Amino acid sequence: MTKIVGLTGGIGSGKTTVARLFEALGVPIYIADEEAKTLMQNSKIIQQELIQLLGKSCYVDGQLNRSFIASKVFNDQSLLQKINAIVHPKVAEHFERWVSKQDAPYVIKEVAILFETKSQDQFDLIITVTAPTETRIQRVIDRDQKTKKDIESIIDNQLPESQKMSQSHFVIHNISLLETEINVQNIHEKILNKIKNS
Numbered sequence: 001m002t003k004i005v006g007l008t009g010g011i012g013s014g015k016t017t018v019a020r021l022f023e024a025l026g027v028p029i030y031i032a033d034e035e036a037k038t039l040m041q042n043s044k045i046i047q048q049e050l051i052q053l054l055g056k057s058c059y060v061d062g063q064l065n066r067s068f069i070a071s072k073v074f075n076d077q078s079l080l081q082k083i084n085a086i087v088h089p090k091v092a093e094h095f096e097r098w099v100s101k102q103d104a105p106y107v108i109k110e111v112a113i114l115f116e117t118k119s120q121d122q123f124d125l126i127i128t129v130t131a132p133t134e135t136r137i138q139r140v141i142d143r144d145q146k147t148k149k150d151i152e153s154i155i156d157n158q159l160p161e162s163q164k165m166s167q168s169h170f171v172i173h174n175i176s177l178l179e180t181e182i183n184v185q186n187i188h189e190k191i192l193n194k195i196k197n198s
């Protein structure tokens with residue numbers, strides 16, 4: 001049976017970058033946040049439930065109104081939890097269907113809040129990607145329209161990297177891209193060996 005490898009790490013650590021490196025080695029990858037966005041856009045059931053929770057403004061001309069939703073959940077953890085309770089089970093079902101169609105020794109599922117949601121048991125192995133906090137902040141500033149303060153408050157709400165690392169089978173310190181590529185290659189071989197010998 002296809003093994004499921006979780007890939008996680010804090011904001012800006014380089015999870016998606018690392019996932020794409022595994023993909024280049026032929027590993028099927030599932031980026032949970034991207035799939036959640038697609039489902040929020042396309043799933044009729046999610047649309048109905050979000051409209052019931054947040055009102056009609058969460059879609060404009062059939063398009064998900066991200067800024068409206070972001071403004072609603074800003075500083076409202078309980079509303080965010082309600083949205084997650086609508087979206088997460090649908091993503092989980094979608095992932096199950098996706099994984100059943102894969103024909104590979106293992107797949108990678110990227111989940112930003114893997115430990116925060118206590119989802120460790122869903123994975124055969126876990127990889128955590130890390131990078132120094134200042135590097136992560138600078139990467140996100142360069143990529144998104146977020147301020148340093150915004151990013152620091154996201155980091156404060158995530159589990160400390162040390163706790164993620166201590167609960168992972170593999171850790172990738174993603175600083176030099178070249179070294180990360182070599183690490184990915186090594187970890188890929190180790191995972192394949194583990195599966196062969198299990």
Ligand code: ATP
Pocket residue numbers: 009010011012013014015016017018112139140143174175176177180
């Ligand atoms: P988020 O949690 O915000 O979605 P992430 O952990 O998935 O982020 P990426 O999107 O992979 O991180 O990387 C964040 C930014 O940093 C991207 O613009 C990416 O191109 C860049 N980046 C990632 N790794 C490196 C690296 N080793 N060297 C330079 N830039 C990098």
